[in-house]
Amino acid sequence: MLPASLSNFRNYQSNYLACLNLLPGFKEISAVIEEFLKKIVANGAMYIRIRPQTLPLIIKDGFLKNAMETSSSASLGGAKSRIESTEFLFNCDKNKMAAGDYPTFGYLSTDNSVVNLYATYEMAYQYGEIAIKLKKADLIERTTMTVGTSLDFMSFAYLVPTLLSDPKATCIVGLSNSFQKGSQYAPYGPGSLKNYLYLAAKIQDGTINENNFFRISELLGYDNPLFKYIELQFHGRVTIDNFEEIDVMEPLDKETSEKLQALKIPVVKAEL
Numbered sequence: 001m002l003p004a005s006l007s008n009f010r011n012y013q014s015n016y017l018a019c020l021n022l023l024p025g026f027k028e029i030s031a032v033i034e035e036f037l038k039k040i041v042a043n044g045a046m047y048i049r050i051r052p053q054t055l056p057l058i059i060k061d062g063f064l065k066n067a068m069e070t071s072s073s074a075s076l077g078g079a080k081s082r083i084e085s086t087e088f089l090f091n092c093d094k095n096k097m098a099a100g101d102y103p104t105f106g107y108l109s110t111d112n113s114v115v116n117l118y119a120t121y122e123m124a125y126q127y128g129e130i131a132i133k134l135k136k137a138d139l140i141e142r143t144t145m146t147v148g149t150s151l152d153f154m155s156f157a158y159l160v161p162t163l164l165s166d167p168k169a170t171c172i173v174g175l176s177n178s179f180q181k182g183s184q185y186a187p188y189g190p191g192s193l194k195n196y197l198y199l200a201a202k203i204q205d206g207t208i209n210e211n212n213f214f215r216i217s218e219l220l221g222y223d224n225p226l227f228k229y230i231e232l233q234f235h236g237r238v239t240i241d242n243f244e245e246i247d248v249m250e251p252l253d254k255e256t257s258e259k260l261q262a263l264k265i266p267v268v269k270a271e272l
Helices: 009-020 026-043 052-061 076-092 113-119 120-126 136-142 152-157 196-203 211-221 254-262
Strands: 046-049 103-110 130-134 143-147 232-233 242-248 267-269
Touching: 026 103, 026 143, 026 196, 046 052, 046 113, 046 120, 046 136, 046 232, 052 254, 052 267, 076 152, 076 254, 103 113, 103 211, 113 120, 113 130, 120 152, 130 136, 136 143, 196 211, 211 232
Parallel strands: 242 267
Antiparallel strands: 046 103, 046 130, 103 232, 130 242, 143 232
16 A cells, blocks of 8 residues: 555656656656666665764654654754645645655665765754665655755745656656646746756766766756755655664764664764
8 A cells, every 4th residue: 555645646747747748858858867867776875864862762763753743844944844845746635644644855875875974964964964774675666756855946846756666857846746836936937948958968968977976966056056965755654674774973872872783773884
């Protein structure tokens, strides 16, 4: 059974993709982008960043809580911003969604855990210093992705995420995903191919590829701030059984380390 957040997703994405395919040249551009997306999913790893003080609580609960359950969010607008954005992104009905039905957010990065910690260090201030590396095989069928964050510049009104198991170019800001209410947000205007063209050109000239995609903010973000990082949305519970390892730059306290050892979850400390 699909998580509640994805209950209407496949038809929603299909209809959105049909609209995008009406844009002249989109099919050719999307072929380039989708080949890139497949490669980064194959080569990349899933992460969630947290603060050290949060880790003991996660171990106690046995799962990661989403913004609705904690009544907090690292994003501007707090947890409430996730209600509106989730409706736009996945065509959910908030009246049918319990707090636990909302997605948990992370990012796609290099499979090299130590490189990831340093390459994405700018995330530490907002999201936390610790990176939890997740088991891709466990979650890939219920994880979606956007190229860039889904909240910045009200991006959620101008894209539809894509399943990691079947990457589509819908996950880049372009066409309004809700013609009735989306136009009010319009960061670049409905129907624009601007961001698809930009990304496809950078893929074709080799600026960004499957080996350096985790540096997307450095490579592309200076010219286009929408490309900040590859955001992942995890649907359904992410439990400690889905943890591959805990990556840290500073040692954990003794009690937390012992609990992770008992759970057989490795702790990897970054060393230059």
